[in-house]
Amino acid sequence: QKEVEQDPGPLSVPEGAIVSLNCTYSNSAFQYFMWYRQYSRKGPELLMYTYSSGNKEDGRFTAQVDKSSKYISLFIRDSQPSDSATYLCAMQAGGTSYGKLTFGQGTILTVHP
Amino acid sequence: SAVISQKPSRDICQRGTSLTIQCQVDSQVTMMFWYRQQPGQSLTLIATANQGSEATYESGFVIDKFPISRPNLTFSTLTVSNMSPEDSSIYLCSVENYNEQFFGPGTRLTVL
Numbered sequence: 070q071k072e073v074e075q076d077p078g079p080l081s082v083p084e085g086a087i088v089s090l091n092c093t094y095s096n097s098a099f100q101y102f103m104w105y106r107q108y109s110r111k112g113p114e115l116l117m118y119t120y121s122s123g124n125k126e127d128g129r130f131t132a133q134v135d136k137s138s139k140y141i142s143l144f145i146r147d148s149q150p151s152d153s154a155t156y157l158c159a160m161q162a163g164g165t166s167y168g169k170l171t172f173g174q175g176t177i178l179t180v181h182p
Numbered sequence: 183s184a185v186i187s188q189k190p191s192r193d194i195c196q197r198g199t200s201l202t203i204q205c206q207v208d209s210q211v212t213m214m215f216w217y218r219q220q221p222g223q224s225l226t227l228i229a230t231a232n233q234g235s236e237a238t239y240e241s242g243f244v245i246d247k248f249p250i251s252r253p254n255l256t257f258s259t260l261t262v263s264n265m266s267p268e269d270s271s272i273y274l275c276s277v278e279n280y281n282e283q284f285f286g287p288g289t290r291l292t293v294l
Contacts, residue, residue: 075224101281112274112285113225115183157224159283168213168278169240172224 072096075158075173084182088145092158092173095139099160099171102134104143107155107175116156117143148180184209184277186286194292195265202261203289205275210255212278216248219272219288228273231258265293 075092082088090104101120105113117132119125125132133142141160145152158173185208195201205214213232217225228248229237237250251259262269272288 103283105285110288110290112186112287115282115284118282159225168215168230168283169227170215170225170276170283172226174224 070095072171073158073160073173076176077174079177079179081179081181082148084148084150084180086148086180088148088152088178088180090143090145090156090158090176090178092141092160093139094141094160096160096162096171097139098162100163101161102132102141103159103161103170104130104132105157105159106152107157109154113157148178150180150182153179183282184211184279184284186275186277186284188273188275188286188289190289191287192290192292194294196294197266199265200261200263201265201291202259203273203275203291205258205260205286207256207277209279212255214252214258215276215278215283216250216258216260217274217276217285219274221270225274228260262291265291267293269293 073094104117107113122134122136129146131144155175155177157175159170187206189204216228219225227240228243229239231237231250231252233252249261270293272290274288276283276285
């Protein structure tokens with residue numbers, strides 16, 4: 070079993086839709102949670118960083134963490150064609166694993182006009 | 183956030199040769215990381231490079247295959263040695279800045 074599971078999609082939605090991207094994890098040591106966006110032939114770009122259960126909002130993006138269920142989500146409101154990319158969840162434990170990110174396999178999102 | 187550049191951006195290499203990838207950051211950082219992203223796969227950490235100490239390698243990665251240098255707080259190199267087609271991947275460096283990790287654009291390596 071992988072430490073982090075992410076539905077690879079692909080996910081195709083019309084412009085303006087609400088997108089929900091999800092990851093589950095099995096390692097209780099994960100304390101920090103991130104979402105990255107990766108455009109084709111580019112490096113991952115950090116979208117959201119959070120370390121507590123609950124919601125964190127930034128513009129059209131909302132990151133949700135439920136540590137009791139070991140489940141995180143990223144919601145994109147009013148999706149735009151420019152949101153078309155691969156979205157990667159990533160997690161980090163504390164202590165001696167500080168700095169090491171464990172990634173999900175990524176969800177390919179296409180937003181069509 | 184930090185601005186990270188990598189050289190080369192891409193390369194095509196012959197089996198058995200070695201390639202050194204450079205990573206430059208626009209600010210001083212303590213921790214730098216090297217990741218591999220194989221075709222259709224997610225990112226996997228190869229090693230952590232701190233200035234002034236030996237790199238720490240993750241399970242499945244060894245220094246003889248992926249030697250790393252970290253001569254100062256803004257620069258690191260990763261060498262992919264004795265390459266085989268299985269080493270064809272995107273190699274990315276990243277840096278930690280205030281608990282957030284930022285990535286370079288990656289080096290796309292194809293081994294024939």
